[in-house]
Amino acid sequence: MSVSTQFELSVELSKILPIRSAIIYTASLLLDLIRALKRSGSDFLVEEDLASIFGQLKIEPSLEDKFRAVVRNASFTHIYPQSPIGLDAGPGPTVRRALKDHYYMSSVIQLSFLMWMHEETTLATALVDSMRSRYESQVEGATPDPDFDGILKTLQACSSQTSQFRWDDLIALVERRFPSSRHWFRLHHSPLRSLSPNLLLGLMDYFRLAQSLPEDRFVMVENQMGLVPIIVWGHYILGLAVLVKDSPDGDVIFGCSGNPQIIIKWSSVPINTTLQSKSWVTAPTIYLLDASLEVVLKTEPVDSETARIEGQECHRLKGYGATFLQRLFNKVTLVVDDDPIYAEAANLAVAFAILLSRSMRRIPVSAGSIGEKESEIPTQSYLGTESWRLYDSSKLLFSGIELDKGVINGFAEELTGVSIADMSVPPGIRVYLKKSESTKNKITKDHFIEDIKQAASWVLTFAQVVDVESCADLPLRIDPGWMFCTGVVDWEGLEPIRIESTVFFNLILKMMRKDITRGTSIVESEGIFLTSHHGWSLFYSSVGDHDPGRANCELLSIKRGVPTNTLTGERKYRIADAPAIERIVRTPIVIDKGNSYLSRCFTKVYNRTEHYSSRTNEFLLSIRFDIEDCEPPRLVSPHNPDEKNSRYSIYASQSRFHEALWGTLKTTPCPHPDGDGKTLPLDLGAVTVAGLTWANGDGQAHATNRICICLVKGDARARWLVVHGLMPNTDMGALSRQVLLRGDDCCEDCAVRFASAMKGNWLVVL
Numbered sequence: 106m107s108v109s110t111q112f113e114l115s116v117e118l119s120k121i122l123p124i125r126s127a128i129i130y131t132a133s134l135l136l137d138l139i140r141a142l143k144r145s146g147s148d149f150l151v152e153e154d155l156a157s158i159f160g161q162l163k164i165e166p167s168l169e170d171k172f173r174a175v176v177r178n179a180s181f182t183h184i185y186p187q188s189p190i191g192l193d194a195g196p197g198p199t200v201r202r203a204l205k206d207h208y209y210m211s212s213v214i215q216l217s218f219l220m221w222m223h224e225e226t227t228l229a230t231a232l233v234d235s236m237r238s239r240y241e242s243q244v245e246g247a248t249p250d251p252d253f254d255g256i257l258k259t260l261q262a263c264s265s266q267t268s269q270f271r272w273d274d275l276i277a278l279v280e281r282r283f284p285s286s287r288h289w290f291r292l293h294h295s296p297l298r299s300l301s302p303n304l305l306l307g308l309m310d311y312f313r314l315a316q317s318l319p320e321d322r323f324v325m326v327e328n329q330m331g332l333v334p335i336i337v338w339g340h341y342i343l344g345l346a347v348l349v350k351d352s353p354d355g356d357v358i359f360g361c362s363g364n365p366q367i368i369i370k371w372s373s374v375p376i377n378t379t380l381q382s383k384s385w386v387t388a389p390t391i392y393l394l395d396a397s398l399e400v401v402l403k404t405e406p407v408d409s410e411t412a413r414i415e416g417q418e419c420h421r422l423k424g425y426g427a428t429f430l431q432r433l434f435n436k437v438t439l440v441v442d443d444d445p446i447y448a449e450a451a452n453l454a455v456a457f458a459i460l461l462s463r464s465m466r467r468i469p470v471s472a473g474s475i476g477e478k479e480s481e482i483p484t485q486s487y488l489g490t491e492s493w494r495l496y497d498s499s500k501l502l503f504s505g506i507e508l509d510k511g512v513i514n515g516f517a518e519e520l521t522g523v524s525i526a527d528m529s530v531p532p533g534i535r536v537y538l539k540k541s542e543s544t545k546n547k548i549t550k551d552h553f554i555e556d557i558k559q560a561a562s563w564v565l566t567f568a569q570v571v572d573v574e575s576c577a578d579l580p581l582r583i584d585p586g587w588m589f590c591t592g593v594v595d596w597e598g599l600e601p602i603r604i605e606s607t608v609f610f611n612l613i614l615k616m617m618r619k620d621i622t623r624g625t626s627i628v629e630s631e632g633i634f635l636t637s638h639h640g641w642s643l644f645y646s647s648v649g650d651h652d653p654g655r656a657n658c659e660l661l662s663i664k665r666g667v668p669t670n671t672l673t674g675e676r677k678y679r680i681a682d683a684p685a686i687e688r689i690v691r692t693p694i695v696i697d698k699g700n701s702y703l704s705r706c707f708t709k710v711y712n713r714t715e716h717y718s719s720r721t722n723e724f725l726l727s728i729r730f731d732i733e734d735c736e737p738p739r740l741v742s743p744h745n746p747d748e749k750n751s752r753y754s755i756y757a758s759q760s761r762f763h764e765a766l767w768g769t770l771k772t773t774p775c776p777h778p779d780g781d782g783k784t785l786p787l788d789l790g791a792v793t794v795a796g797l798t799w800a801n802g803d804g805q806a807h808a809t810n811r812i813c814i815c816l817v818k819g820d821a822r823a824r825w826l827v828v829h830g831l832m833p834n835t836d837m838g839a840l841s842r843q844v845l846l847r848g849d850d851c852c853e854d855c856a857v858r859f860a861s862a863m864k865g866n867w868l869v870v871l
Contacts (some may be wrong), residue, residue, distance in 0.1 A: 108485025113402055115243040123319040144675040148255035154248040159212035159312050165344035172214055176200050182664050185649030192642050192666025200266040217267040220260050222334050224415040229257040231414045235306040267669045268640035279336045280862045285353035291432045297332040299416025302389035304331045307404035311393045315366045321396050327389040328372035339367045423577040426502030426560050433556055449531040451503040456516035457561035462490040465602045469768045490568050498568040525598040562593050569609045569661050571646050576663045580639045581616040591735050606767035609661055613643055632682035632760040634772050637667050645763050652821035653828045654848045658766040678825035679723035679808040684760035702787045707795040709735050710822035728757045757829045765831040769844045772851035772859055776834040785854055798830035818871040827870050842866035
């Protein structure tokens with residue numbers, strides 16, 4: 106803003122009385138509130154600074170009533186039994202205070218909406234710049250030094266406590282009023298869906314003036330950029346009348362038919378739907394007009410690539426895939442919603458998910474021990490997601506499209522063993538592809554198959570989520586470039602696809618929030634096993650005190666709520682493993698050789714302790730296992746004299762356990778009874794061993810012993826530690842043998858026979 110404009114804004118705002126909070130705090134209550142806000146991740150001073158801007162605006166009464174009714178609902182879920190960290194889905198300190206005072210509620214509602222439509226870091230940056238500009242304009246009460254970190258954390262706190270409110274329904278109401286402009290709304294990063302920084306700066310004060318002086322102050326925007334957030338914010342939230350002039354659908358009015366208080370001029374800018382940036386549309390100047398429609402103030406766009414707010418289009422999980430298909434087919438021509446082509450494409454995507462599931466295999470802990478030929482890959486390494494999980498996932502993703510199991514299974518059967526190059530497509534899709542050849546946006550069969558593989562990867566990913574139907578309201582970002590993994594991109598329909606242990610977690614994480622690590626997986630780099638965004642938490646279902654034989658490493662959990670310490674009320678948005686505590690490594694030792702052995706547990710865990718600590722952005726979890734060797738004296742290594750102690754401790758991590766379990770094979774069921782306490786045969790080349798750490802070498806169980814039977818029978822925590830110990834603490838270690846984990850439904854002798862039937866050296870975990 107120019108110097109004269111800065112002064113004029115201050116003069117304009119001096120014409121209206123400021124609104125203040127109705128709450129009066131004693132010193133003690135104020136300190137309690139400050140502490141509570143800090144524990145929740147928010148900031149008292151930042152909330153006050155933001156409320157001094159947004160709290161001045163009056164919320165439309167019916168919307169405020171609906172908002173209050175939704176956000177006051179509280180629920181609490183434990184991540185797993187006995188965990189001191191739970192998922193709090195109820196109102197936190199920010200919302201609880203807002204429920205008592207319209208002043209703070211006004212601020213929370215508007216910030217919640219802005220967070221729904223914009224990426225958080227660029228929005229926080231724009232708010233910092235706007236607040237600094239208001240201070241330079243000498244606006245009374247403006248903040249001289251807005252804190253970016255404080256604003257970002259306050260926005261996150263506000264979003265996480267209010268995400269259950271359905272802003273997407275109001276956005277859909279706006280878009281439905283412009284049926285001739287559907288192509289605008291379906292563009293990736295559509296300019297109609299995000300505010301520019303100058304729009305945010307201007308509207309923060311112009312809306313207040315228009316609301317306070319309804320007969321004398323009006324807002325005008327010179328083109329349609331930011332159309333959706335302006336209408337939702339101005340009309341549905343603040344109750345102002347909006348007129349959109351000269352749109353392809355004519356003049357569109359929101360509110361009463363009298364004098365509108367907000368006027369948006371639709372510019373006849375040609376749309377290039379092949380572009381994915383906003384370089385072809387410019388940010389508009391926003392004007393404050395008087396009753397004679399003379400310009401009182403204006404806020405012009407800033408000519409800077411860094412000065413922008415990135416739009417964020419969110420869609421609930423329910424119907425996510427259906428929306429994707431609607432946009433896909435409407436690129437070329439208008440396809441009505443009940444066209445059978447949607448069902449053909451959805452059924453084909455689910456069939457592809459079935460084929461992908463059959464082709465994907467988990468990477469073994471010791472990948473070199475198993476050959477690359479399909480005949481050499483154990484069936485347990487294949488994903489093999491249950492069909493009912495795939496159908497539950499697809500019904501949710503393609504909600505609104507009728508799926509047919511018979512058609513899906515028929516497609517899957519016909520395409521089995523067929524390369525993608527030789528695949529045919531359903532008749533409706535074939536006609537559509539033929540029709541597209543005469544358009545500038547021609548879609549080839551290869552391009553269409555890539556899109557179907559993308560949709561199939563979503564079906565397969567959410568099929569791994571426990572109780573996926575409860576996640577129908579999960580907010581996900583829409584981005585046409587997401588693919589499951591590089592193996593799916595390059596898959597030709599026949600070869601196996603190797604998948605990493607974090608692949609499902611990473612895809613859902615990218616769909617939930619922008620990857621701010623610029624290509625580096627935040628999951629792999631920091632040992633994160635739970636992350637939360639928009640009030641929902643994603644974590645591995647294997648987290649907790651489980652027997653590894655009963656834990657499914659492929660499954661994920663998604664639940665509403667933010668990680669919260671039940672003792673202190675502190676909230677964080679991630680949980681990660683604490684840095685490893687190095688202890689003396691006890692190398693494996695041989696216990697039994699010869700013709701027989703007794704099935705038992707040599708190394709027992711007598712205590713397991715979890716300790717959570719707090720960092721800036723996350724909770725850190727450290728797990729200590731206290732262990733006792735039950736058959737002393739233990740053979741002592743000359744390099745590790747401390748091994749003579751029969752009691753010792755090991756510190757472990759959840760993410761390391763998950764990665765190790767991902768590469769572990771499990772036994773198949775057998776009809777025989779459990780062999781506990783019985784003498785069992787021990788073949789030549791097989792030995793029983795004791796040892797919980799295998800990644801740093803076999804110790805006495807050297808390569809001449811092809812089958813090593815680890816004596817941890819009946820102790821779930823000892824079995825957990827053996828699996829955990831398969832992964833090295835550093836890049837220096839490496840496991841030299843494959844691992845077979847015995848399940849409750851398989852006897853010990855069959856487990857050993859199963860390993861013996863496969864090539865390579867094996868560790869059998871009883």
